[in-house]
Amino acid sequence: MTFMAPIAVPATITERREDERYRRVLATGKLNLDGCEMFCFVRDLSVGGAKIETLTVPMIGQQLQFEMRGLGPCTAQVVWNRGFLVGLAFDSPQDLATVSDRGTRQGYCARAPRFATNRLAQFRVAGSLVAVELVDLSAGGARLRGAGLIRPDTPGCLILDGIPPRAGFVRWTRDGDIGFKFAPILDLPTLMQILT
Structure with a gap:
């Protein structure tokens, strides 16, 4: 199940992202890096990027393909990594309406990556x-x-x-x-x- 709640950013913190992000997404995702598939958990999500957790951490600057329930595959670049957490910037803005859609649109059923x-x-x-x-x-x-x-x-x-x-x-x-x-x-x- 995907849950999304907007984050309120305190005025004392400089937020570099221009788009609203959602925390506690708790969805599974798939990374494809040079033909190698890797599993990840999606922790935060916005139209411009995502914070993910993965056991195989890609290097900053690497290009990869990202996919999750209702979104993808889309291309992204690794912009930061800390431990098992990785920040991705999507190459183009993504429509997040499909992420929370559980089949309410006729003929559409979002599913987790296989x-x-x-x-x-x-x-x-x-x-x-x-x-x-x-x-x-x-x-x-x-x-x-x-x-x-x-x-x-x-x-x-x-x-x-x-x-x-x-x-x-x-x-x-x-x-x-x-x-x-x-x-x-x-x-x-x-x-x-x-x-x-």
């Missing part, structure tokens, strides 16, 4: 344990191949080496694949551990 993977996993559903392929992954869920026919809303548990089992439920089934929604969503270290 990361392709080909890991093997186990899926526990209806008392059975099935070997599956993890096709793609986001903080909110995964696409699984090989689980068989499973009805939507069926609870299940995804089991991957190195992380605790992740509970959730089946959202959709199509052409032998299922969409599995995590409850709760994955945190940054867990998602990075799965993707590396």
Whole structure:
């Protein structure tokens, strides 16, 4: 879920940005740097840029592609970094109305960025344990191949080496694949551990 609240900047602080920014966005995002996909959390967002948190910190001045739910992909430049926090300046202003849109416009449904993977996993559903392929992954869920026919809303548990089992439920089934929604969503270290 994306939450946005405007920041009130005290008069004693010199604010260099001309556009209004939003704090506590708490959305997941994807960076693409020279063909390498990296996961990030979006902490602040404005039409001109974003503050993100990522475990692989790009260098100041690097150009990259940024994507998040309802926005992107768009090109950006790294303008600062402190620890795991990174400041991005978008190459062109972005329309933030789509970020908070949850499908209210006909035919539109914003979704979190997906990361392709080909890991093997186990899926526990209806008392059975099935070997599956993890096709793609986001903080909110995964696409699984090989689980068989499973009805939507069926609870299940995804089991991957190195992380605790992740509970959730089946959202959709199509052409032998299922969409599995995590409850709760994955945190940054867990998602990075799965993707590396």
